[in-house]
Amino acid sequence: MPTLLLAGAVLLAGMALGWAARRRAGALTPAETAAARGTDYLRQIFEHATDGLFLIEVLGEARFRNLAINPALLQSMGMRASELVGRMVHETAVPSVAALFIQRYQRCVTSAVVQREQFVMLLPSGRRTVEMTLVPLRDESGRVRQLVGIVHDMTERVALEAALVTREREFRTLVENCPDLIVRYDRDGRRVYVNPAFTRMRQQSAEPLLGQSPADDPAFADGEAERxxxxxxxxxxTGKAQRLTSIFRKAGQDWREGDLLLVPEVDDGGQVRTVLGLGRDMTVQRQQEAELRQARAQLRSLMASRVSRELQEELGQVLTALRLSAGMLRVQYADSLPPLLAASNTMTGLVDRAIATMRELLRGLRPASLDEGLAPALDALSRDLCRRHGFECRLDLGGVPELSEESAAALFGIVQEALENAARHAGVAEADLSIRRLGDEWELVVRDAGRGFQPDSVGGQAYGLQVMKARASLLGGELLIDSRAGQGTAVMLNFPAAPANPNPSDPSRLAGRPFDN
Structure with a gap:
């Protein structure tokens, strides 16, 4: 409620009280009666206002008397009107408290302007923070004759403001010491806040960075600003958070890769007012992850080479010697000990099975033929299938990708599994293998015209398919199997021409990549 209206309400309420007394004595004139009716609504305001309202009469230097006090103020003070109204201020409170209020009233009278002050009062409800407004009222000669007082309880508001200040201080302490990048954007995408980590990353003060949008920032790679x-x-x-990975240039350095979370900040009406961006430079972590993957791949390759060598040199020699010994026993003692012939034949059969199993294991490990390159290894695989199964594989190598040792082994393993399945289960004696470059991808196809199968119904035999799909994921590609009963089988793989673990500082790596919800 405006101060002047409250002041009028207090003043007229006091007048109404006087008119009511005169009405009882039959002393009101017709004009006064009309005026009294016009002030009834102001008296209602005075009596029902939630703020404390009071009227002070100025009797002289530092002499003040209470003329009217509304119910809200009386209730908060825990006093009755008879204890205050009509009495001098210094008579209604202890001397120290009365002296403070008299000083406040006197300042208002002396300055003849509205006074506003916030202080703490000890009331029956406890310590309360109040704001008291004093409005001087002059008579016709210009002298201040009365003071209108308005008392507003500020306790909850002050506590809320203090809590907000504390939270703001805690937030700023967290944000300004956070190693991650924190940026606030307005609805048009312009920066309105950047934390110290952001300014350190850019090696600039905050001022030139504020007001810029990503479109104005040369630090982003081509297309990244628009994303x-x-x-x-x-x-x-939408009011929904968004995640994206972006490529940007750190001051004086190469291109960097960062992860960014954009979070909506809404007002009381639920409308998005600002967008908070939480970013982290992931370049070092991605490089370390790539180095770790490479180290693991090297370790697997070394272990495979060692196991392959030990199987072939140690176990292979032992099995060969065992087979020869069984053959010598059969030659030397079979005639004199007929049961030994059957036992020797059984032993030779078991050794042959062990040798065949060992060779299968060797083929599952990284083949030594890959040391000569992928194309020679595929040619050697084709000749081995022809020798063991009488199975012909027609090779169409329109090109061969340059791959890391792990990726080459993964691609070779997919081809080997597909051709072995065709040789054993297709019911035909031939298949076609093609590898060619299609734009930014390589395409591998192994196709046969055999009996085919239903990929979803292979049951326990799906292990080989799972292994092929796992190897395809190492190449960053997707394996598809197209097969129907009686219509042959095609194993198809498309994988990116770029390395599976590209350099994270390459700004073209994320070109055209959509952001994630």
Whole structure:
């Protein structure tokens, strides 16, 4: 309620009280009666206002008397009107408290302007923070004759403001010491706040960075600024957070890769007012992850080579010697000990099975033929299938990708599994293998015209398919199997021409990559 209206309400309420007394004595004139009716609504305001209202009469230097006090103020003070109204201020409180209020009233009278002060009062409800407004009222000669007082309880508001200040201080302490990048954008994508980590990363003060949008920032790679703006607009329009990975240039350094979470900040009406961006430079972590993957691949390759060598040199020699010994026993003692012939034949059969199993294991490990390159290894695989199964594989190598040792082994393993399955189960004696470059991808196809099968119904025999799919994921590709009963089988793999673990500082790596919800 405006101060002047409250002041009028207090003043007229006091007048109404006087008119009521005169009405009882029959002393009101017709004009006074009309005026009294016009002030009834102001008296209602005075009596039902939630703020404390009072009227003070100025009797002289530092002499003040209470003329009217509304119910809200009386209730908060825990006093009755008869204890205050009509009495001098210094008579209604202990001397120290009365002196403070008299000083406040006197300042208002002396300055003849509205006074506003906030202080703490000890009331029956406890310590309360109040704001008291004093409005001087002059008579016709210009002298201040009365003071209107308005008392507003500020306790909850002050406590809330203190809590907000504390939370803001805690937030700023957290944000300004956070190693991650924190940026606040307005609805148009312009920066309105950047934390110290952001300014350190850019090696600039905050001022030139504020007011810029990603579209104005040369630190982003081609296309990345538009992806950022698209994500910010999506947050503003949908009110949902967005995640994206972006490529940017750190001051004086190469291209970097960062992960960014964009979170909507809404007002009381639920409308997105700003967008908070939480970013982290992931370049070092991604490089370390790539180095770890490479180290693991090297370790697997070394272990495979060692196991292959030990199987072939140690176990292979033992099995060969055992087979020769069984043959010598059969030659030397079979005539004199007929039962030994059957036992020797059984032993030779078991050794042959062990040798065959060992060779299967060797083929599952990284073949030594890969040391000569992928194309020679595939040619050697084709000749081995022809020798063991009488199975012909027609090779169409329009090109061979340059791959790491692990990727080459994965691709070779897919081809080997597909051709072995065709040789054993297709019911035909031939298959076609083709590898060719299609734009930014390589395409591998192994196709036969055999009996085919239902890929979803292979049951326990799906282990080989799972292994092929796992190897395809190492190449960053997707394995598809197209097969129907009686219509042959095609094993198809498409994988990117770029390395599976590209350099994270390459700004083209994420070109065209959409952001994630």
């Amino acid at each position: 950022m703006m698209t994500a910010i607009r999506a947050v503003v329009s």
